[in-house]
Amino acid sequence: MDFIKIVDALIAALYFCGAVVHVAGAVAGRKKALRAGAAMTLCGFGMHTGVLCVLLAVQFGTELTRSDFYFSLLAWSLLLIFFLLWWRLSASFLGLVAAPLALILFLSSMTLGGSRLPLPPALSGLFFGLHIGALFAAIGLLAMAGVAGAAYIVIEHKIKTKEKLSGFFKTLPPLSTFDKMNRLAVSAGFPLYTLGLISGFIWAGFTWGKTFSWDPKEIAAIFIWLLYAFLFHQRVMIGWQGRKTAWMVIWVFGLTIASMLGINFLLPTHHSFKS
Amino acid sequence: MQYEICLIGLNHRTAGVEIRELFAVKDSRALEERLLAAPGVREAMVVSTCNRVEVLGVGRAGVDLAQVAAAAWAGHCGRTPVELTPHLYVHANLAAVHHLFCVASSLDSMVLGEPQILGQIKQAYRAAVENGSTRVIVNRMLHKAFSVAKRVRTETGIGASAVSISYAAVELAKRIFGDMRGKTAMLIGAGEMAELAAAHLQSAGISGILVANRTYERAVELAKRFSGRAVSFAELLTRLPEVDIVISSTGSPTAIIRARDVKEILRKRRNRPMFFIDIAVPRDIDPDINSLDNVYLYDIDDLKEIVEENLAQRQEEAAKAAEIVDLEAGKFRHWLTSLDLQPTIVDLLSFGENVAKRELKKTLRRLGPDVSPETEQALETLVLSISRKLYHEPLVFLKRRAREEQSADKFIDLARRMFNLDVEAVPGDAHRDRVGANEAGDDELGDDELDPFGGEDCAGGIPADEPAAAPAAPVTPNGPTGPTGPAGEDGRD
Numbered sequence: 001m002d003f004i005k006i007v008d009a010l011i012a013a014l015y016f017c018g019a020v021v022h023v024a025g026a027v028a029g030r031k032k033a034l035r036a037g038a039a040m041t042l043c044g045f046g047m048h049t050g051v052l053c054v055l056l057a058v059q060f061g062t063e064l065t066r067s068d069f070y071f072s073l074l075a076w077s078l079l080l081i082f083f084l085l086w087w088r089l090s091a092s093f094l095g096l097v098a099a100p101l102a103l104i105l106f107l108s109s110m111t112l113g114g115s116r117l118p119l120p121p122a123l124s125g126l127f128f129g130l131h132i133g134a135l136f137a138a139i140g141l142l143a144m145a146g147v148a149g150a151a152y153i154v155i156e157h158k159i160k161t162k163e164k165l166s167g168f169f170k171t172l173p174p175l176s177t178f179d180k181m182n183r184l185a186v187s188a189g190f191p192l193y194t195l196g197l198i199s200g201f202i203w204a205g206f207t208w209g210k211t212f213s214w215d216p217k218e219i220a221a222i223f224i225w226l227l228y229a230f231l232f233h234q235r236v237m238i239g240w241q242g243r244k245t246a247w248m249v250i251w252v253f254g255l256t257i258a259s260m261l262g263i264n265f266l267l268p269t270h271h272s273f274k275s
Numbered sequence: 276m277q278y279e280i281c282l283i284g285l286n287h288r289t290a291g292v293e294i295r296e297l298f299a300v301k302d303s304r305a306l307e308e309r310l311l312a313a314p315g316v317r318e319a320m321v322v323s324t325c326n327r328v329e330v331l332g333v334g335r336a337g338v339d340l341a342q343v344a345a346a347a348w349a350g351h352c353g354r355t356p357v358e359l360t361p362h363l364y365v366h367a368n369l370a371a372v373h374h375l376f377c378v379a380s381s382l383d384s385m386v387l388g389e390p391q392i393l394g395q396i397k398q399a400y401r402a403a404v405e406n407g408s409t410r411v412i413v414n415r416m417l418h419k420a421f422s423v424a425k426r427v428r429t430e431t432g433i434g435a436s437a438v439s440i441s442y443a444a445v446e447l448a449k450r451i452f453g454d455m456r457g458k459t460a461m462l463i464g465a466g467e468m469a470e471l472a473a474a475h476l477q478s479a480g481i482s483g484i485l486v487a488n489r490t491y492e493r494a495v496e497l498a499k500r501f502s503g504r505a506v507s508f509a510e511l512l513t514r515l516p517e518v519d520i521v522i523s524s525t526g527s528p529t530a531i532i533r534a535r536d537v538k539e540i541l542r543k544r545r546n547r548p549m550f551f552i553d554i555a556v557p558r559d560i561d562p563d564i565n566s567l568d569n570v571y572l573y574d575i576d577d578l579k580e581i582v583e584e585n586l587a588q589r590q591e592e593a594a595k596a597a598e599i600v601d602l603e604a605g606k607f608r609h610w611l612t613s614l615d616l617q618p619t620i621v622d623l624l625s626f627g628e629n630v631a632k633r634e635l636k637k638t639l640r641r642l643g644p645d646v647s648p649e650t651e652q653a654l655e656t657l658v659l660s661i662s663r664k665l666y667h668e669p670l671v672f673l674k675r676r677a678r679e680e681q682s683a684d685k686f687i688d689l690a691r692r693m694f695n696l697d698v699e700a701v702p703g704d705a706h707r708d709r710v711g712a713n714e715a716g717d718d719e720l721g722d723d724e725l726d727p728f729g730g731e732d733c734a735g736g737i738p739a740d741e742p743a744a745a746p747a748a749p750v751t752p753n754g755p756t757g758p759t760g761p762a763g764e765d766g767r768d
Contacts, residue, residue: 155450159447159450159451159571160565160571162573162577162580162581164581164584165450173453174449174450174451174452174453175450175451175452175453175548176451176452176453176454176548177453238545239545239546240546241545241546241547241548241569242546242548242568242569243568243569244568
């Protein structure tokens with residue numbers, strides 16, 4: 001698949017330029033650079049979508065067992081959510097994080113290159129697809145809300161302590177926008193996360209005959225789910241908002257990333273991306 | 276140079292308010308006409324606001340314009356020039372251009388960077404154009420001044436942050452809530468600053484305003500002004516859960532809103548954020564509530580501090596702005612040196628156009644009513660383009676002479692005599708297209724860039740003194756023109 005490799009390099013280059021130009025534009029306060037960076041990222045995103053579709057269409061079975069494919073997919077879903085949020089909430093500052101994050105994930109997908117998941121051939125496509133898709137969407141939302149939460153905490157602290165908002169902070173959206181993102185990540189992200197988790201267990205039940213096998217990642221996922229459920233309850237039922245929910249989303253996101261990277265690469269698990 | 280520019284004026288620095296009152300020009304048109312009637316004066320424009328009067332004149336070289344203008348101005352106000360001159364500043368030629376640019380960019384204002392002055396100059400200029408008292412030089416000067424002001428505003432942060440307490444409070448509310456639509460504010464007690472803040476909130480698009488006051492009648496009256504609802508003081512706490520922004524300014528000696536009340540209210544609101552602005556001394560609101568989540572409290576000192584910081588920042592930005600003004604004034608000098616030619620070109624072209632239009636009218640009359648609009652249009656284009664092309668070569672010749680020789684006076688003079696330009700009156704609509712351009716410029720300078728209340732240059736003090744300086748501000752609920760209040764009818768500077 002040399003052609004795919006060339007396209008991959010091109011996408012990486014576009015993401016790289018997009019991220020650099022976008023961040024530089026934000027720091028220098030140049031609107032044109034901001035937009036140009038976003039446009040480059042969008043271009044890369046379009047090609048990325050194409051590549052993923054081609055890979056899926058051409059080699060449906062085998063691609064689903066490649067770990068680089070999942071990192072690539074994660075980068076893609078992050079960007080998708082970033083563009084959707086940008087469009088809906090005009091929260092352009094998300095690009096500051098989304099573009100570089102997508103670049104890193106995409107690059108790691110390229111360097112991982114072709115190691116296989118130890119997947120049995122009997123793939124129960126629907127549940128596996130649900131497992132991956134829902135979880136990645138939830139992680140994408142969490143990532144956005146995590147960044148928004150950090151911004152919320154900093155700005156809220158500044159307003160509370162009557163510190164002047166200057167320079168970069170002045171260009172950021174109001175507190176209410178960050179809280180809206182948090183609400184989205186909680187009210188939409190939690191059901192998605194739950195769906196991802198349940199479909200994973202069902203799939204495991206089909207494939208391995210055991211729904212729960214005390215895998216470190218499964219334990220971590222349950223723990224995160226409990227935390228997430230608490231956050232969901234407090235936010236949706238009790239009406240928490242603001243600083244506390246911002247902190248909690250940061251925790252949930254941080255733990256998710258830690259479990260994804262840390263456990264996958266360090267502990268023995270059947271979720272490992274290494275062969 | 277064939278013409279001289281002169282600008283005389285007085286402002287809040289050179290003259291006290293009594294003097295400014297004496298020499299305020301209510302009818303600028305009359306003064307412009309009085310000036311133009313003086314021998315050798317070709318153009319005149321008057322800007323009069325409560326903080327400054329500027330009289331701009333252009334006349335033939337050799338005329339003591341400053342004296343002529345001062346005499347006309349003093350005469351207009353029924354005074355003698357002796358009373359006026361000690362308070363005047365006089366700028367000639369480039370200095371006048373520089374000064375005008377500074378004024379338009381609000382570098383000369385009492386509140387640095389306030390945006391009203393530009394609008395006031397635009398208004399004065401429009402009136403002068405309608406009056407027919409401006410020509411090439413003033414037109415060009417003013418258009419340049421507007422573009423310089425715009426550059427200053429977009430390229431420096433001189434107008435970026437709020438410099439009045441009430442506006443700073445609204446800016447903060449926007450930082451917290453974002454959009455003001457769907458939000459409700461409550462005024463507790465009535466005070467000038469609270470009312471001003473309410474007017475700002477209203478122009479920011481707030482949905483509802485509640486007014487609570489110890490005397491219910493006063494509350495009703497205020498509520499009417501902001502098309503809000505009056506609330507009796509007793510039910511204040513029960514209404515708070517529906518309120519997002521509280522502006523408190525009662526004379527109460529003790530706190531009227533306590534932390535434990537707010538805790539309860541927050542629970543009822545499901546933690547939706549609340550912003551308390553306490554501008555009363557002694558304070559009305561328990562300072563402890565600032566430690567509650569989703570509650571923000573700013574008192575008068577906090578707001579004052581913000582305003583002072585912003586003012587200091589404007590000072591810094593003013594240095595940048597001054598550079599822009601210097602640069603643009605330098606550019607204007609180039610134009611001035613080629614200036615002697617400009618009126619001749621304009622006169623020559625309009626002379627040709629007038630002839631062409633006259634002939635066109637005759638021809639059309641002869642052709643009768645059957646001529647289609649297309650034909651009429653084509654004919655007009657034809658005659659106008661012939662008239663322009665005919666003058667093309669002479670104009671190129673004149674321009675080249677003006678560039679190559681130190682003085683092209685004799686050629687310009689020759690051309691004027693050849694075409695009898697000095698007898699022919701300049702047509703009344705010679706400046707028409709320029710007026711259009713000015714209005715377009717107006718729209719570009721969108722209101723959102725401007726802090727409609729930040730300036731308050733007319734308030735006669737630093738903005739922190741807003742309420743004191745505005746003893747009876749008639750705050751009207753409809754928008755930026757509302758709280759013009761303090762200084763009254765003849766506009767703000």
